[in-house]
Amino acid sequence: MTGGDRPAGDELDRAIAETMTGMRRASGDELAALGVELVDLLDRRQTMQDQAIADVRRTTSRLDLAVRALGGAASRKELLQRACLALAQVCSAERVVLSGIYAGHAVPIAMHDAGGDVALPSEFDVVPESGEARALRSGYVRWPTEPVAELRSMFPAGCSIHAVRIDASPAALLHVDAEIDTVRHDSIAVCAEMLGACFRRLGLVARRSRQLELLRASARSWTGDWDAAALVDPPAVGARPAPQPVESLTDRETEVLGLILTGASNSVIATELVITVDTVKSHVKRILRKLGATNRSELIARHTDVTVTPARNRRPSP
Amino acid sequence: VVVQRVAESEARAVETAVVQLRELLGPDPDLLRLLDLPPDLSLLRDYLTRTLRAGLASAEHTRDVAVVLERVDSAIRDRLARRIAASTGQVGGLSRAVRAIGNANGARLSEVVTRELCGALGYGKAMFSLVSGSSWAPVAVSVHPRLAGEFDPFIAAVDGHRISLWDAPREAELVRRRRPYAVDRSDVYRHTYLPLLNLTRSISYLAVPVVVGERAVAIMHVDRHDSDIADEDFHVVGALAEACALATESARLRDQIARQNQRAESELERLALALRDLERSDVTLDDVAEHAVDAECASGESPGPERATTLSARERDVLALIATGASNAAISHRLCISDGTVKSHLQRIFKKLGVTTRAEAAARYAGYRTSTSVSA
Numbered sequence: 001m002t003g004g005d006r007p008a009g010d011e012l013d014r015a016i017a018e019t020m021t022g023m024r025r026a027s028g029d030e031l032a033a034l035g036v037e038l039v040d041l042l043d044r045r046q047t048m049q050d051q052a053i054a055d056v057r058r059t060t061s062r063l064d065l066a067v068r069a070l071g072g073a074a075s076r077k078e079l080l081q082r083a084c085l086a087l088a089q090v091c092s093a094e095r096v097v098l099s100g101i102y103a104g105h106a107v108p109i110a111m112h113d114a115g116g117d118v119a120l121p122s123e124f125d126v127v128p129e130s131g132e133a134r135a136l137r138s139g140y141v142r143w144p145t146e147p148v149a150e151l152r153s154m155f156p157a158g159c160s161i162h163a164v165r166i167d168a169s170p171a172a173l174l175h176v177d178a179e180i181d182t183v184r185h186d187s188i189a190v191c192a193e194m195l196g197a198c199f200r201r202l203g204l205v206a207r208r209s210r211q212l213e214l215l216r217a218s219a220r221s222w223t224g225d226w227d228a229a230a231l232v233d234p235p236a237v238g239a240r241p242a243p244q245p246v247e248s249l250t251d252r253e254t255e256v257l258g259l260i261l262t263g264a265s266n267s268v269i270a271t272e273l274v275i276t277v278d279t280v281k282s283h284v285k286r287i288l289r290k291l292g293a294t295n296r297s298e299l300i301a302r303h304t305d306v307t308v309t310p311a312r313n314r315r316p317s318p
Numbered sequence: 319v320v321v322q323r324v325a326e327s328e329a330r331a332v333e334t335a336v337v338q339l340r341e342l343l344g345p346d347p348d349l350l351r352l353l354d355l356p357p358d359l360s361l362l363r364d365y366l367t368r369t370l371r372a373g374l375a376s377a378e379h380t381r382d383v384a385v386v387l388e389r390v391d392s393a394i395r396d397r398l399a400r401r402i403a404a405s406t407g408q409v410g411g412l413s414r415a416v417r418a419i420g421n422a423n424g425a426r427l428s429e430v431v432t433r434e435l436c437g438a439l440g441y442g443k444a445m446f447s448l449v450s451g452s453s454w455a456p457v458a459v460s461v462h463p464r465l466a467g468e469f470d471p472f473i474a475a476v477d478g479h480r481i482s483l484w485d486a487p488r489e490a491e492l493v494r495r496r497r498p499y500a501v502d503r504s505d506v507y508r509h510t511y512l513p514l515l516n517l518t519r520s521i522s523y524l525a526v527p528v529v530v531g532e533r534a535v536a537i538m539h540v541d542r543h544d545s546d547i548a549d550e551d552f553h554v555v556g557a558l559a560e561a562c563a564l565a566t567e568s569a570r571l572r573d574q575i576a577r578q579n580q581r582a583e584s585e586l587e588r589l590a591l592a593l594r595d596l597e598r599s600d601v602t603l604d605d606v607a608e609h610a611v612d613a614e615c616a617s618g619e620s621p622g623p624e625r626a627t628t629l630s631a632r633e634r635d636v637l638a639l640i641a642t643g644a645s646n647a648a649i650s651h652r653l654c655i656s657d658g659t660v661k662s663h664l665q666r667i668f669k670k671l672g673v674t675t676r677a678e679a680a681a682r683y684a685g686y687r688t689s690t691s692v693s694a
Contacts, residue, residue: 016388020384020385020388023380023381023384024381027377027378028377029377031377031378031380031381032373032374032377032380034380034384035370035373035374035380035383035384036370036371036373038370038384038387038388039367039370039371039387042367042387042388042391043367045391045395046391046394046395049395049398049399049402052402053398053401053402056402056405056406056550057405057548057549057550057553059409060405060408060409060549060550060553060554060557061549061550061553063409063412063553063557064552064553064554064556064557067556067557067560067561068556068557068560070560071560071561071563071564072651074650074651074654074655074656075654075655075656076654167420167421182406182410183406183409186409186410186412186413187409189410189413190409190412190413190416190557192413193413193416193417193420193561194416194557194560194561194564196420197416197420197561197564197565197568198564200420200564200568201564201567201568201571202654204568204571204572204575205571205652205653205654206654207571207575208571208574208575209635209653211575211578211579212578212631212635213631215578215582216631260677261681261684262681263673263675263677263678263679263680263681263682264677264678265674265675265677265678290452291451291452292451292452292453292483293643294532294533294643295643295645295676295677296643296676296677296680297640297641297642297643297644297676297677297679297680298642298643299643300641300643300677300680300681300684301641301642301643301680301684
């Protein structure tokens with residue numbers, strides 16, 4: 001990205017040096033004119049550098065967006081779609097092909113094409129010593145590399161090839177058709193790493209539900225009974241933070257908390273305590289903040305595990 | 319004090335230039351005003367270009383002013399070139415850092431992250447803190463090799479002790495909104511957590527949350543030690559935070575799978591023992607009594623659990639997640655199903671449990687869990 005600026009930059013450097021030399025000999029009006037010329041040249045050079053900075057900023061911003069898009073993908077389908085698009089955007093590529101690797105055999109599973117109507121290429125073997133084989137061995141081969149015969153029509157001008165790994169083992173190949181400088185190349189490498197990490201997460205999610213399914217099925221098969229709840233714990237989402245000590249709630253707040261823990265809605269609480277719904281809302285807001293919870297369900301999850309507040313007993317019975 | 323330390327070399331350059339210019343141009347009011355402001359190369363450059371464009375009273379001074387301008391300009395260019403090189407290098411460092419994070423096992427993640435931030439990504443100092451409930455706890459720290467030995471008190475202070483979010487308004491805001499923030503020289507002392515900040519002697523730093531399942535589970539703090547945080551840093555550290563979130567999720571899933579297997583295995587062992595005992599030991603009068611008790615239990619009414627067991631396996635998964643306070647988006651992400659599917663599960667669950675709000679469902683589920691764990 002900075003590479004293209006180089007010749008123009010050199011020319012400017014030369015012109016600036018010449019102006020400085022000229023000023024050594026000049027005098028009077030000529031000297032003043034050279035001074036203005038120098039300022040113009042320096043300003044032009046600064047503008048160029050500002051552009052280079054804007055370029056770097058754009059690149060990192062695109063990369064950040066791409067990485068977030070990958071991390072936020074909820075399913076395999078979504079991930080594959082986003083991956084190709086994200087890569088195309090990160091390095092301004094026209095075409096990106098993602099192929100799964102199955103024991104030396106590659107199956108194209110997703111692609112991005114700026115033009116639109118191109119069908120997925122057919123499966124291909126990873127031929128020893130091909131660009132694909134080298135990419136699988138070393139992580140990537142740089143642009144311009146000739147792809148396998150099956151992909152040649154899609155990448156007439158060559159491509160760069162990147163391996164996607166899950167942990168240490170290669171899982172997929174990326175063919176990208178952009179003419180690539182170091183920054184773009186590095187950006188693709190980041191995306192390839194992230195893609196591997198996303199594959200791993202999805203794989204583990206699938207394994208986890210298969211595990212639960214296996215346990216449920218086996219419990220069913222032993223007893224012929226459907227109720228396997230006793231054997232299998234529900235999956236926990238995110239961190240189940242250790243319950244915090246109830247942090248200086250006022251008496252009234254403790255009372256409200258007690259009602260929240262029963263699953264009561266704001267209006268039910270309002271009726272129960274004979275206060276307005278708005279007052280209830282402000283109590284709830286304060287309680288959530290004090291206890292560091294984001295919603296009432298979380299509050300319930302945290303508090304029914306351990307602490308049952310005395311408020312339950314203190315609550316006035318109408 | 320801090321600002322002066324940072325810009326020391328720049329400040330010296332500005333000062334020398336201004337002194338020289340005063341000798342050349344006399345007490346020009348614009349020039350004198352520069353002396354009142356904090357030393358700034360860009361302001362000086364602006365002044366010099368303005369002066370040259372306007373033309374000097376004595377043309378012969380043009381030459382000397384031009385030399386000063388050229389020097390100031392090249393100092394600015396050097397600074398920007400360093401910044402470009404640093405950011406470009408960071409993109410390369412990022413893929414190494416992401417790989418290292420992916421390979422780290424859960425417990426060492428915090429150390430690997432801070433090491434990579436100061437190594438592959440070239441930050442001055444990096445700190446990793448875990449967030450839990452209404453507090454946060456710095457657990458790992460690194461400093462760039464060139465600063466080694468200068469920040470031992472800071473490193474010693476990062477010992478995992480908990481800090482209330484009440485005492486750190488900026489961190490509280492970050493956890494609540496799940497957004498990064500940066501402070502620069504002008505507001506580095508405003509609402510920041512001074513006990514740590516004073517030890518880092520940062521002039522500007524960036525804090526980025528690690529968000530898992532819509533919750534900020536950790537915070538990464540970084541600074542460049544002697545220069546400001548730029549927009550690029552938000553993106554670079556933000557991308558790294560996403561990698562951390564993925565690694566955390568993967569580590570948790572692995573852990574869940576392992577624990578479940580352990581539980582299943584010990585359960586199987588116990589079951590095998592109990593079954594063997596059942597088969598081999600002699601029948602006694604006790605058996606008759608026990609069996610009678612069991613039969614009584616089985617016919618006993620307990621509406622809570624019965625209700626919940628009519629839920630399908632998937633509905634039970636969804637209910638368990640609702641009960642943790644997860645949003646629909648978090649559930650869809652967690653179970654790899656679409657938002658619409660979550661909603662339809664939710665409707666069926668509400669209907670089956672006879673509730674109308676998530677909080678009610680959560681309360682019901684919590685009650686069910688406690689009652690079963692008590693009876694088990």
